[in-house]
Amino acid sequence: MGHGNLKMKKNNSDARTLGEKAKAAKPPEWIDTIKQGDCIELMSEIPDQCIDLIVTDPPFAIDFKATRHNYNRKGSRVLQGYNEIEGRDYLAFTLDWLSAATRVLKESGSMYIFSGWNHLKDLLIAIDLCELTTVNHLIWKYQFGVVTKRKYVTSHYHCLFLCKNDKKRQFYPYFRFDKDAKTENGGSAHYRDKEDVWEIKREYWQGAVKTPTKLPAALIEKILDYSSQKGDIVLDPFLGSGQVAVVSKMKERHYIGFEIVPAYYEFARDRLASGKYLIQKTETEEEPGLNLFCEEA
Numbered sequence: 312m313g314h315g316n317l318k319m320k321k322n323n324s325d326a327r328t329l330g331e332k333a334k335a336a337k338p339p340e341w342i343d344t345i346k347q348g349d350c351i352e353l354m355s356e357i358p359d360q361c362i363d364l365i366v367t368d369p370p371f372a373i374d375f376k377a378t379r380h381n382y383n384r385k386g387s388r389v390l391q392g393y394n395e396i397e398g399r400d401y402l403a404f405t406l407d408w409l410s411a412a413t414r415v416l417k418e419s420g421s422m423y424i425f426s427g428w429n430h431l432k433d434l435l436i437a438i439d440l441c442e443l444t445t446v447n448h449l450i451w452k453y454q455f456g457v458v459t460k461r462k463y464v465t466s467h468y469h470c471l472f473l474c475k476n477d478k479k480r481q482f483y484p485y486f487r488f489d490k491d492a493k494t495e496n497g498g499s500a501h502y503r504d505k506e507d508v509w510e511i512k513r514e515y516w517q518g519a520v521k522t523p524t525k526l527p528a529a530l531i532e533k534i535l536d537y538s539s540q541k542g543d544i545v546l547d548p549f550l551g552s553g554q555v556a557v558v559s560k561m562k563e564r565h566y567i568g569f570e571i572v573p574a575y576y577e578f579a580r581d582r583l584a585s586g587k588y589l590i591q592k593t594e595t596e597e598e599p600g601l602n603l604f605c606e607e608a
């Protein structure tokens with residue numbers, strides 16, 4: 312049973328107003344911007360300890376080819392140019408960007424990093440070297456892995472939930488479900504939602520422009536709900552389609568992010584500027600763009 316069966320609380324008016332008011336007072340000018348370029352260089356422009364939450368999905372070093380594994384998708388709608396890292400360079404690359412990300416994270420902040428299993432060991436080594444604390448090792452279980460003949464189908468990603476200071480990090484355990492809310496089976500809804508295996512479906516953007524890999528909005532929303540509040544600053548150094556920034560904006564967080572591939576950067580920039588979750592390839596496509604920046608779509 313996926314989390315889709317749980318009926319979440321309506322949280323249109325977020326009760327955490329004191330912290331939000333303080334944050335609303337004076338936002339620095341570099342927030343709510345995204346930039347094209349190498350995140351390792353661009354993170355040097357961010358002051359120390361000013362980011363509340365980092366949610367990111369770095370390249371996995373799996374020799375990913377932008378259009379090869381896109382199932383039934385029309386190649387013409389998949390933007391080209393995914394910037395992959397060689398396996399032998401992965402530890403050094405991970406250490407570089409993770410050190411920069413650790414520097415900008417607040418003592419009270421949290422970081423969520425997605426990883427395939429292939430180079431997970433390099434990420435775990437880098438986490439130790441950066442002296443980050445692992446809070447949870449989450450598993451994102453998605454539907455439809457790539458079909459195999461001589462091995463099992465990979466249908467999960469790892470997600471490392473990390474912090475700098477376990478005593479100071481923020482966590483909002485009842486934001487999505489009240490303490491006494493029940494599942495359909497009479498169990499505790501907040502307990503069920505906080506289990507460390509998350510079954511969340513991938514999104515298929517039929518008829519819309521897309522990048523080859525993207526995190527579903529529901530996955531990002533769940534992380535934002537538990538580990539941030541309105542007005543917080545959310546960083547994604549590896550934006551891809553811009554999902555983390557787009558969902559952060561929808562949920563009234565500030566965002567900042569970087570993407571090295573110009574076409575992906577432009578796509579993310581256009582999504583943020585238009586307020587449209589999906590950007591249609593042509594006017595005649597059957598599926599309308601969803602305006603997710605409004606409370607009622």
Ligand SMILES: C[S@@+](CC[C@H](N)C(=O)[O-])C[C@H]1O[C@@H](n2cnc3c(N)ncnc32)[C@H](O)[C@@H]1O
Nearest residue numbers: 349350368370394525526549551552554570571
């Ligand atoms: C796995 S994808 C991220 C997908 C994204 N989470 C989404 O939902 O669309 C990783 C992205 O990192 C970008 N990238 C790779 N190296 C980079 C670097 N040094 N600086 C910034 N972006 C980089 C790749 O081009 C790719 O778009």
